[in-house]
Amino acid sequence: MDAEVARTARTRDIELKLLLDAIYLRYHYDFRSYAVASLRRRMTAALPRFGCETVSQLQERLLHDPTTFPQLLDYLTVQVSEMFRDPAHFLALRERVVPLLRTYPSLKVWVAGCSTGEEAYSLAILLREEGLASRTQIYATDINPHALRRAEAGIYELDRIPLFTENHRRSGGKSSFSDWYTAGYGRAVLDRELRRQIVFSDHSLATDTVFAEVQLVSCRNVLIYFNRPLQDRALGLFREALCPRGFLGVGARESLRFSAHGHAFEDVARDERIFRKRAGA
Numbered sequence: 001m002d003a004e005v006a007r008t009a010r011t012r013d014i015e016l017k018l019l020l021d022a023i024y025l026r027y028h029y030d031f032r033s034y035a036v037a038s039l040r041r042r043m044t045a046a047l048p049r050f051g052c053e054t055v056s057q058l059q060e061r062l063l064h065d066p067t068t069f070p071q072l073l074d075y076l077t078v079q080v081s082e083m084f085r086d087p088a089h090f091l092a093l094r095e096r097v098v099p100l101l102r103t104y105p106s107l108k109v110w111v112a113g114c115s116t117g118e119e120a121y122s123l124a125i126l127l128r129e130e131g132l133a134s135r136t137q138i139y140a141t142d143i144n145p146h147a148l149r150r151a152e153a154g155i156y157e158l159d160r161i162p163l164f165t166e167n168h169r170r171s172g173g174k175s176s177f178s179d180w181y182t183a184g185y186g187r188a189v190l191d192r193e194l195r196r197q198i199v200f201s202d203h204s205l206a207t208d209t210v211f212a213e214v215q216l217v218s219c220r221n222v223l224i225y226f227n228r229p230l231q232d233r234a235l236g237l238f239r240e241a242l243c244p245r246g247f248l249g250v251g252a253r254e255s256l257r258f259s260a261h262g263h264a265f266e267d268v269a270r271d272e273r274i275f276r277k278r279a280g281a
Helices: 002-027 035-049 057-065 068-076 087-101 119-129 145-153 158-170 190-196 228-241
Strands: 107-112 136-142 155-156 183-185 185-189 198-202 213-219 242-250 267-270 274-277
Touching: 002 035, 002 068, 002 155, 035 057, 057 068, 068 145, 068 198, 087 119, 087 158, 087 242, 087 274, 107 119, 107 228, 119 136, 119 158, 119 190, 119 198, 136 145, 145 198, 145 228, 155 158, 158 183, 158 185, 183 228, 185 190, 190 198, 213 228, 228 242
Parallel strands: 107 136, 107 213, 136 198, 213 242
Antiparallel strands: 155 185, 183 185, 242 274, 267 274
8 A cells, every 4th residue: 555655756756747747838838846845735725626626637728728827826926925924033124124124325126026015015114114115126036926926016905904003013113004005995004105105027036047136135935846966046036136235135944054145144133034145255
């Protein structure tokens, strides 16, 4: 029985590899360096949605029906976020990073893997509260066009607002969170001024290159879904994009410790996963 289970698992892994190759060759999205365990879970969830019993059946449909891929992309990308997620991280940004950002005449911020926009809007609010919005441009990027459209709309379910409000308060918010949205019909629509501060754009950490020099990169809870080579590639992009002595924020379960680029950064707030590019790195 154990041998049969092992054979089945190997077959599924072969199917998954072939599916990822097919996606790359047909649609030019590269998931081949994503963490396998995470991809397995996502495929398990996706198969019933597409009426397929096996990944091979899904691959055939994907190759012959182009309308399938945009739907599958929502399963392949993780869209779990919240505004001011991990409030201690944003409090550390206010206290440890913002005073240094004030020394720059203009600021560019890159939110990599922005999903549906919560992280980008959180930073936009923080920078407005700290008086830096007028000289800041935020670039929010993701590989999922559907998520980017939702992010650009800036509309969230009203029942999420209490959590956002509490996170904002714990992050050291200097205003009432209610100042930043209008409620109606069960939705919260964010202030248009916040949306004007952000450029949402498609970008893949697996295949694309650096597009700007920035003072702050925020890529939180994205690297955990990559294998080590892809993590190193992404961190290499951030290192290249950051100006001398620029800042990098990653997720609570992410680390630079074993990265090929770890030596290029020093701790700013270790527990909150905020780092600074070393001089000359």
